Amino acid sequence: MSLVLPYANTDCMNIFLEEVSRRYPDEYILMVADNAAWHRSKGLKLPGNMEIFPLLPYSPELNPAEQIWDETREKGFKNELFKTLAAVESRLCDTLADLENNKGRVQSITGWDWIIKALSNAN
Numbered sequence: 001m002s003l004v005l006p007y008a009n010t011d012c013m014n015i016f017l018e019e020v021s022r023r024y025p026d027e028y029i030l031m032v033a034d035n036a037a038w039h040r041s042k043g044l045k046l047p048g049n050m051e052i053f054p055l056l057p058y059s060p061e062l063n064p065a066e067q068i069w070d071e072t073r074e075k076g077f078k079n080e081l082f083k084t085l086a087a088v089e090s091r092l093c094d095t096l097a098d099l100e101n102n103k104g105r106v107q108s109i110t111g112w113d114w115i116i117k118a119l120s121n122a123n
Contacts, residue, residue, distance in 0.1 A: 002096040004089060010041040021047035030118060034063050053118055064110035071109055072096065 001020055005012040020029060029050040033039035035057050046052065055062050076095030082088045099106055 001100060004093055004096070008036065008038060010038045010043045013038040013041070014043070014045045017045065017047055017050060021049055025049065032064055032115065034060065034065075062114075064112065064115060067109045068099065068106070071099065071105075 001023060003016050003019060005015060017031075020031070027049060029047075030053050031050060032053045032055060034055050038044075039052065040054065044052075060066050072092070072095050075098075076091055082091070
């Protein structure tokens with residue numbers, strides 16, 4: 001699941017967490033997060049069906065979201081020049097929607113053993 005929001009901050013992260021929880025109310029969500037300030041803010045409002053699994057500092061290679069961004073860049077933005085920021089945002093939304101509608105593809109990109117084991121240990 002993804003949202004295109006205007007900022008990377010605690011307020012936007014809270015909107016994202018609320019939306020994820022709303023879309024998956026009957027699921028337990030283990031969200032992997034890096035050490036961005038808005039991922040560990042005291043102002044974060046974590047829904048009851050969600051837990052954040054923090055990554056080690058300075059370990060972007062462990063973050064499954066980095067793999068999604070690589071896939072987004074590779075499939076959605078191939079050496080193309082956009083005339084407007086709105087065109088870039090539109091392509092981003094289309095590319096992310098395509099990923100969201102193809103759960104098998106996302107699982108193949110992000111379903112690493114350590115994530116699967118962490119999720120099974122959390123339950």
